[in-house]
Amino acid sequence: MSDEINSRNTEQERVNHVIHEINKKEEKLYGKSSDLKESVVDLRKNFWEDVKVNLDEPDDVIETQASLKQQAELLSERERFHGKVGEELKTLNRLKGSPYFGRIDFREDSEKQKDQIYIGISSLMDSEEDDFLVYDWRAPISSLYYDYPPGKAAYETIEGTITGEITLKRQFIIRQGMIKGMFDTGVTIVDHLLQQALGNNASTTMKSIVATIQQEQNKIIRNEKSDLLIVQGTAGSGKTSAALQRIAYLLYRYREELNADNVVLFSPNPLFSSYISNVLPELGETNVRQTTFLDYLQEGIGNKFSIESPFEQMEYVLSKSNHEEFNIRMKSMDYKSSPQFKLLIDQFVSHLKDEDIQFKNISFRKQVLISKEQIHDYFYSLDDEIAIPNKMELVSKWLLQELQYHQRMEKDKDWVMEQVELLDKEAFLKAYYKSQNSDEESNVAEEEEILRRAVVKKVFSKMKQLVEAFEFVNVSATYQKLFIDWEPKESPEHWKDICLLTAFDLSRKFLTWEDAAPYLYFQGKLLGAHGDRAVRHLFIDEAQDYSAFQFALIKDLFPYTRMTLLGDINQAIYTNTTKENPLLPKNQNWKHERITLTKSYRSTKQIVEFTKSFAPGQEKIEPFERDGNKPLLVKVENKKSMNETLIGELDKLQDKGYETIALICKTLEESEEIFNLLRNKVSVKQINEETYSFEKGIVVLPVYLAKGIEFDGVIIPDASKNRYTAESDRTLFYTACTRAMHELVMISMDKACMFIEGASPETYTIE
């Protein structure tokens, strides 16, 4: 028997042994779990029997409460324990089919013997709980596997650096308990597992990459020191993957103090959120709080406005250049994305210390109880030294006292007894019992008095809540003042026109995307910013799409939060985001650590060579060695043959066995056209802003919704010069092309766009 077969047999025996251990553990846990389940069911069933309920005397009530509490605690402890056992069972189940993917033999410098370290998605001890059969990929020692080829190696532990030598590095593909592939890595590393993983068809949800994390990516994943980690990575270099594995790593490393609620991830759109939602559960972790920046702003601003989404803004930029106000809107976008606008707002806020804050009347039953003028006067009578949000606190306190007075005054009015049905049964009972004196007449009077008090209290409590939430401040009208009456010391360029446009939008309760972050910032200056203190780690994916203003706001909102920004400046498709973007090395005002990823894993070498030749920036881009066809440009004469070609190319890609095929358009308008053209001819789905997940098959979508996602085959249905007309379309076209894993087809009528024309002719085929 050859050595190879011999060692494969030995490894298979070990796999069998590990699976046997897993089965044993599972059996034990099942026993425990069903005992616990029974006890939980029993406890629930007999809950009231075991509680001594007696409400006769106040002491009895207290005793009953204590007994209830004790019973509930017991139940929730059992339930928690049952849940924990359930989690352990799930982990064992995950390990069962494929217990590990890697092995290293490591000899510490201070030891004679080498240890065999098997690495999988979770750790597993032997039945005596003495030795690790499998090490979690996040354990300190596992970093050896990702960071070094065989030879001298080191890893960090809490006690310090451990040095030694890796004598063997082995990769496994294990499916249903059987070794399907086994590769030893020599000094020249050929990552067989990675080759295999990347050659597969794309899937509709992202997969974890723990078996094949690359050294550079590992630096991002295990980075513990930086408060601000900036990752500039080329398209398909694994930024999102690294971000998700980093979250899983942090949740493991700091499991005592960090939980999923302390981590927030800003993602580009809801489709992307669902695309990545499987990764953390696949790694045995709970999903963290995922939101888009739009939703985050919306939550802070409330429903006073209809807020434009970044996609609507982009559609506007791409397709409304014939609008009368287009040029001014572009200027407005430009200015409002800059930190200069933040300074202007600060200037305006200083002015508001003296005058111009707008308030709302506090009215009740169509009568003004406290007028906005009274509130205004009270606010401006307060000491100048007090900051505006603190003054608002004082105003709120004063208003609550005033409301208390009005509450008392209202109590005896006629309307009160008409509203008595608002009260619940409990309030009636309370009124009845409390009013039980000796004679009947005074009983009735007292009961009414109690009910009256209860009604006004209830009605006023809503108003009080609004006052506590500073609803007496008219933030939107005050923001409007910035654009209507106020004169800045030095007016920015085109200020008058910007003001007219903004005031018009605000008056129709419409907040443009460029105004959304400034508005929340402004609101914070008036009412106090309530950043989320519970957030310990913030991840911003597609960070190239945030303006300088938006970054500044995020910094203000999360002053003590560690941040990881990931993006690719080549894919900056929104206007005004690149000027001061922290992803650019020249814009580094903040203390940070920067990691650059240059290798592109998603696309074949041929696609990367092509897209690289018109990539907008100067960043280095290296392809991963995976071969495929060169991108194809099909030139057609007219619209009719363009449509026929599109259907023909779709057929060809499907015949090749590709499962996810995207027709990526420049705008939503174009994608609607293409969808209508195809809907009766082929099975196709359209993706829009409201799409939350997608299935295998053919999809048509605008490029900005394809961000972060990938497909087996991509067709650009119209790559003509007339579609991608300007230099500003370069990032859009680059982003669209880099979504392809295996095949890229572009169709053009007349001349192809300048990006294709400018690419080296040997990087693509023309048909």
Ligand SMILES: Nc1ncnc2c1ncn2[C@@H]1O[C@H](COP(=O)(O)OP(=O)(O)OP(=O)(O)O)[C@@H](O)[C@H]1O
């Ligand atoms: N180490 C790895 N092992 C296996 N697959 C990897 C690895 N790194 C990246 N990939 C794969 O490459 C593809 C691109 O990864 P990912 O989406 O994380 O890149 P990205 O940098 O966020 O891309 P983009 O900026 O273009 O959206 C995915 O299919 C991912 O699974």
